[in-house]
Amino acid sequence: MEAPDFELSSNNRTLQKHKATYTQIISFGFLVIIVVGAGLLSLPISSKDNTWTSYFDSLFTATSATCVTGLVLFDTYTHWSVFGQLVILLMIQIGGLGFMSVITTVSIFMGRRISLHERKLLMQSAGNTKLSGMIQLVRRIFFGTLIFESAGAILLATRFCPEMGFLEGIYNAIFHSISAFCNAGFDLMGKFEPNSSLIHYQSDPVVNLTICGLIVIGGLGFMVWNNIIKAKLDFKHYSLHTKIVLSITAVLLISSTVLFFILEKNKNFAGLSTADKWLHSFFQAVTPRTAGFNTTDLSSLSESSSLLTTVLMLIGGSPGSTAGGIKTTTFVVLFLMAFASSRKNNNVVIFKRRLSDDTLKRASAISSIYLTAVLVSTFIICSIEPYTIRQILFEVSSAIGTVGLSMGLTPSLSVVSQSILIVLMFAGRVGGLSLMLVLAENREPVALMRPVEDILIG
Secondary structure (H helix, E strand, O other), X not given: OHHHHHHHHHHHHHHHHHOOOHHHHHXXXXXHHHHHHHHHHOOHHHEOOOOOOOHHHHHHHHHHHHOOOOOOOOOHHHHEOHHHHHHHHHHHHHHHHOHHHHHHHHHHXXXXXXXXXXXXXXXXXXXXXXXXXXXXXXXXXXHHHHHHHHHHHHHHHXXXXXXXXXXXXXXXXXXXXXXXXXXXXXXXXXXXXXXOOOHHHOOOHHHHHHHHHHHHHHHHOHHHXXXXXXXXXXXXXXXXXXXXXXXXXXXXXXXXXXXXXXHHOOOOOOOOOHHHHHHHHHHHHHOOOOOOOOOOOHHHOOHHHHHHHHHHHHHOOOOOOOOXXXXXXXXXXXXXXXXXXXXXXXXXXXXXXXXXXXXXXXXXXXXXXXXXXXXXXXXXXXXXXXXXXXXXXXXXXXXXXXXXXXXXXXXXXXXXXXXXXXXXXXXXXXXXXXXHHHHHOOOOOOOXXXXXXXXXXX
C-alpha cells in the first residue's frame, strides 16, 4: 500500500517542478503583448505613409510602449498613423496597469468568476502581499485610473483644444494623460517639432503641473492608493510601506527640485522668470521617476544635472506602480542598511518597525542586478558606439529604469545596441529580480550547509 502513495507523491513533485511559476506567467504575458503589438505596428496601416515598418523597429517601439518606457526610434506623431498611435496607447495602458489587472477587470465586467490561480497571479502582478481583497483592489485600480486619467485629460484639453481644435485637442489630451499616468513618456508633440516632447509648453503651468501630478500619482503604487482610501489622511494608521513611499517621494521631489534650480538657473533656465525657473526645476525633478517627458533640451544639461537625472532614473517610482527603477523602497532600505552597518547595528528600523532579513536581502539583490546590468550594458555599447560614456550611461539608465528620457542617441545606435536597450526595457518593467527568478524558481535548493568562514570587507 505504501508504494502507490510514494509514486503519487513523486509524480506530484515532478508536475510541480515543471509547472510555470507566477513570475514566469507574468513575464510571458508581457512578452506576448510585445510580440503581438510589434506585429500590428509593422503593418502599413500603422504608418502615416502607409508602408511596412521593419519588425525590429516595431519590436523596439512595442517594447518601449508595453514596458512604459518612452524611448523611440521614430517620432510618434510624424511616423505612426492614428491606428498605430492607438495601438501604442493600448500597449501603454496594459503595460502600465499590468496585463493581469486588465484581464481581471474585463472578467469582472463580464460577470466571470475569478479563480484562485488568477487571484494569485493578480497578487503577484499588482505587487500585493496578501491574497484577500484582490478583487476589490482591482476595482479600485480601474476606477482610480479612470478618474485620474479623465481629470488629467480634462485639464489638458483646456490648453490643447484652443490651439489644436476640439477633436484633435481632446485626442491629444487623452493620449498624454494616459501616457503620463502610466509613466510612459510617449507624446504627439511632433506636430510642432519632431522629438520635442513638451518643450512647446515649457512655461505653461497647467500642462506642466497636470503632467507632473499624473506622473506622481501613477508612480506611488496601487497599494498606496488602497491604503490611503482606507485610512484617509491619518498618517499614523498607514502601513509601513505607504509611510516609506510617501516620505521618500516627498524628500526626493523637494531635494531634486532645489538642486535643479541651483544647477540650471544660470544655464538652461537663464532669462526665465523666477516662477518659470521653479516650474522647470520641479518638472525636471518629477519626470525622471519615471515618465520620460521633458520641457528642456536634455543634451544641454550641465554635467551635474545629467548625473542627478541619471540617479533619479535608477531610483524610479514605487513598487506595484506604473513606474520602473529599483524603486523608492529599495533605495530607502539600502540607505538604512548602510547607516545601521556603520553603527554596527544588525537591525534596520524605520517608523518604529524592524525590517525582515528577507527584505534586506531582496533590496541588496535588486540593486546589485540593476547596477551590474547598467555597467555591463554601458561597457558593451561604449565599445561599439562613438558616443561619450555620459551619453550612453544616460540612455542605458533610461532604458532599465523604464523612463524614456533621451539625449537623442537611440535612433542612431546600431542594431546590437538597440537590442540591448530592448532587453533592458523588458527587464526594467518585469523587474530585475523577477527576471532572474524566471530561470531559477523551479530549481530545488541543495540540502547542504557549507562551513562558515569570514573574509575581509571594505
